Amino acid sequence: MAPTVLAGGTVVTVDADRRVLDPGAVLVADDTIVAVGPRDDIVADNPDADRIDLDDHVLLPGLVDSHGHAGHSLTKGLVDGRGDDWLDLVKRIYFHGSGTDFWAAESRLAALERLRAGVTTSLSYVGSMPRADDPKFAAAAAxxxxxxGLRHVVAVGPPDGLPVEATDPDTGTETTIDLDRAMATTEAVVDDLDGAAGGRIRVAVAPSSLVPEMDDDGQATDASVEQIRAVADLAEREGLPIHAHAYVGEVAAAADVDADILSERLSLAHCAGISSEEVALMAENGVAASTGPLTHAYAWDRFPVTEAMEQGVTVAVSTDGSAPDRSFDLLSQGRIAAQLQRSYHGDTSLLPAGRVLESMTVDAAAALGMADEVGSLAAGTRADVIAVDRRSAKLGPDLGADGAVPRVVNYADGGDVSFVMADGVVRLRDGEVVAPDAPGLETILDDAADAAQTALDRVDADDALDPHPDLWGSVRYGEGEEGTE
Structure with missing residues (x-):
C-alpha cells in the first residue's frame, strides 16, 4: 500500500516536545506513523503518497479511555440510573441474564459510540465487575x-463478594465462581484474546477491587491476601498490566500485603477518598490513576486529582463507561474533570487545557502501559489519528494555531470528530463510519434492543423501564418516602 499523508489543518502532536503545527501533516505507512511535520515539507517529500485533506480540522492523537465497563451500553438509563438500585439490577443482568448474544450486541454498540467520539483505545471490564465463570463472555465482549478495528483492553479477573453465583442462559448452566475459577477463566481469556486482531485486543488482569475485603483495622483479610497474590503472580508470569477499582484504604492495605504490586504495571480506577499517604505511595511506585468525573464514586468521595498530579502520579480522565447516566464522549468529560477541580479549590487557574488533553491521550496511554504505542502523534507510534472539524459555530471563529488546544478542550465534544484513523485504517471519514466488517447502524441498534429486552425478561425486570414516581417536580428520588419521616 502507498503511504498516506493526512494533511491538516492544525496538528496537535502531544509528542515529547508538545509541538503544535499549523499547517501540519502526518505521514502514515501501513499501521505506523512515519513522520509528523510542517504540511508543505511532508507533502513535498512524499509526492506519491495518497493524500487526505483535513485542512479545516484539528488533528489529534486518538483518544484513550483508560477505564470503562462492557454491558453499560445495554443497561444505560434503567431504573433512571439510580445508584445502588441500578447496580443491583445490572449485577443480576450480567451474572444471570446475559448470554454471548448480549455481550456481542453490547460490544458493537459500545465500539460504535467510542469510534464516533474519537476514542481509538479503550479498556472495559466485562460487566460492572468481571464476569469470570466462562471465557466466552469476554470473547463476545470484544x-x-x-x-x-479499534484498540481495546479486555479487563477480567475476580469479582467482588466471592463466591458469586452465575447462570449461563445459553446452556442453563449454573456456576459458583470462587477465586480458583475466576483465575482459571482469566488465564483462559489471556490465552484466547491477548494479542488478537493484529495486536489490537489486549487483556488486563483486573480484579474488581484491589483489596475486596478489609478488617476493622484496615488490613486485608486472608481472602483478599490470597487474591492479591494470585493476581500479581498471573500478571508477572504473563507480562500483563493490572487494573482495579480502589477506594479509601485499599492502596495502603495492598502495600502491606505485597509492596511489589504497587508498580508501573498497576492502574487504579476512581481512588475515591484515598489519603495523602496513599497518593504518595502511588507516586513513589509509578501507580497510575484513572478518574471519571461523572461517576457515582466521585460524587460519594473525592479523588485528589490536582494533588496527585503535583506529586507525580499519572492521572488519566476516563468515562467509566456509558451508564447509568453518562456516555463514552471522553472529550466532554475532560473539561468537566477540570471544572470540578477548579470548583473544589476555588481556583480557575487549575488544569490548563494542554494538561487536560494529556490526561485523555498520552497520560491515559501510559496508565495502560501503551505510552510507546499510542496517545501521541510521533514517528514510530501506531497510526491512531482523529480530526475535529473546527468549521462550526461552536468552535469558531478560527483565530489560528495558538488557540487550537484550548478551543478543542473547552468547546469540542465527540460530535465534532469527523475523521478517525485506527491502526492506519480510516474508520470514520466526513462523519461516516467506514467498517465493512461490522454490521450497519440499524442492525446494531435492533440487535441491541433485542438483547437488552431479552436480558430484562430473563431476570424479570421489565419494571426497570417504568418512570419513577419522583421523575417530575421532586428534588430527589425517594422524596415521597422521606417526607413522611
Missing amino acids: TGYREF
Missing part, C-alpha cells in the same frame, strides 16, 4: 472492537 466482538465490536474487532469489527470496527
